[in-house]
Amino acid sequence: MDDSITLKGIKEGLLVTVKPDGRWSDLTGRLITLIDGQGSFFRGAQVTLSLGPRELRRHELANVRKQLEERGVILKAVLSDSDATLDAARKLELRTTLHVTELVEEQSEALELRPPPIDPEEYGSPGVMVKRTLRNGRTIHSDGHVVVVGDVNAGAVIVAEGDIIVWGRLRGIVHAGAGGDESAVVCALHLAPTQLRIAGYITISPDDKQRKPRPEKALVRNGRIEAVAWE
Amino acid sequence: MGARVITITSGKGGVGKTTATANLAVALANLGKKVVCIDADIGLRNLDVVMGLENRIVYDLVDVVEGRCKLRQAMIKDKRVPDLYLLPAAQTRDKTAVSPQDMIALANQLRGDYDYILIDSPAGIEWGFRNALAPADEVIIITNPEAPAVRDADRIIGLVEAEGRKIPTSLVINRAKPDMIRRGDMLSVNDVLDILSTPLLGVIPDDEQIIVSSNRGSPLTLDNQKSPASEAIRDIARRITGAKVPIGELERKKGGLFRRLARLFRRSRA
Known part of the structure; x- marks a missing residue:
């Protein structure tokens, strides 16, 4: 059994832990296969990615977010020990802690009527x-x-x-x-x-x-x- | 500065590398250049036969590399032309007896004393080809207007490019048959250039005299014969020395006025 990706239900939605070794493109491919394999089970889920020390760049995060979105899965937060990854996540307006999530969550729910922000940048595919x-x-x-x-x-x-x-x-x-x-x-x-x-x-x-x-x-x-x- | 090291190769066997090397060497020597030919086809040497110097071999390339003789002892002077030498390949050993480093060292030893060092590469893309390519300043690819030969030439050009030294590469199309091209039974010069996108150095027409001269060990270019192939090779030699000799005799012969008009018409529509 492959344990490079583990899924766990938490209060904030779904916690996806990706092991720090292995090629990122392989791992995201595996994650997507995992999601696709469950039909519409994950549709609407809010995902927190836990990445450990892995360093990712902005477009890599943006890509996985896009792939998740295409499957109705929302990437909410990224947990990481790497400053570069955290920085990339912040630039994409992703949360980087679970704690603050809750606080901000309430706020955003109060502002429900505001349309979702339009991202003017394209991140392309590899x-x-x-x-x-x-x-x-x-x-x-x-x-x-x-x-x-x-x-x-x-x-x-x-x-x-x-x-x-x-x-x-x-x-x-x-x-x-x-x-x-x-x-x-x-x-x-x-x-x-x-x-x-x-x-x-x-x-x-x-x-x-x-x-x-x-x-x-x-x-x-x-x-x-x-x-x-x-x- | 010194000599230009030109490796002559093809990928496919039997396209006329050795004959072209011998004839080019003679043509360059006749232009007053100091020329050495190195036969890098160890184990299957032929250049000495085509040049008619077989019976004068005492030492060879492997003897030089392994230190059994001095470089000068292994060099055979062709007495029929002013400054032409052959460094023959060993016949009893195989290609692994020499390394690419050996070839570079050897070429560097010769550079000071000559204008051109022509290396006759073996067919294939393995060790022997690597040896021949290692010291090259330039590469001449020989091909025939036939799909398999062009395919292999393409592969070889890719390998030369992959070497990463940005070695200038040019193309010689050997054994072209103008009437077959005209009938559309043979790839035309343009067809070949289309595929290989490599600068054309010359086109050598098919010529029975070449076979005769190879058997005799007396390269066609030796006695300034008026054969079509030897003239084409002499033109190539002059182009190598930097002279502006127009290419295209063969192409121009192709088709009469009507054909040329038709071609012009097609081009203007394209």
Whole structure:
């Protein structure tokens, strides 16, 4: 049994304790899987993250908050021994103690009518940017998106859990949504991959050399991969 | 400053590395340059055969590296041209007998006395290729207008880039057959450049005379013959020395007026 993440009900909602070792992206992935695995059980829950000495930056916290929000789970507070993490949490207007939580809670309940604040900043999702031609024999793995400014030559391989965007010719092998995300897409100025996979689907390029290349986007639709104009 | 160390490589075997190295070396020497060729294909040496110097080998590269002889003792002078030497590979050992550091040390020892050091790399991407690449100031990639050769060239260019020394790399397309290209049965020069996006140093047309000259051990460029391949190689040698020699004979021959107009038309629409 994996004990890197533990959940515990407390007065303030749900206390999620994440062990201080291991890759953050793996752990958040695990947390999300945990939540998804429970259906709508956690919907509306208020979560306090207890992180120990782990140092996190603002966008990392913002990302996990966004992922939780998408599942109807609200990140309320972050408990940490790291000043950097606490600082990042404060910048995101997250609470950093359980105590004050209660006090502020009452206040905010009194001001219920105020609309939620709009966050003017975007925190984006993780990705890899490659500013050169990927030649035969090169492989890129990413648990986010991959953007290539240049060509992806035959024999090069890209495996991404997110989308793959190629600002150039795509002739290699690509796998978008490698973690199973069927909404992932592959875009290229000239889409002519040796093989293209999205989640569990797989296809090859049609054999129409004569056609003038145009920017295309490949996506899963009606149970198969289709290429449409990329506009 | 001293010599420029140029490694000639291809990834795929049989594309004409050794023949091109021998002919380029002769062409450069004929331009009045001091040239050394190093055969880095230890265990499968060939450069000596193509250059016709096989019977004069006493010591070789491994003997030098392992200290059994002085560098000068292993160098064979080609008496047919002013300043051309060959450092032959060992035939009885394998590639691991020499390390990349050995090759760098060797090249540095030679730099002071010559203008060009040409290293003939073995095929493949392993030890022998690493040895050949280590001392390189520049790399010439030889390929044929065929998909497998281009694929391997692409891989090699990637490996040279990954070396991280920003080694200038240029491309020679060997064994081009203009009529096959014209019929669309062979990749054109532009097709190859499209894939490899590497500066073109020259195009050598397919030429039966090359085989004859390799068998005789007398490089085509030696006696200033008027064969298409030897002229192309002489042009490449002049480009290496910095002369502005236009490329494109082969391309220009491709298609008559109608074809050129059609191409122009296509381009203007694109």
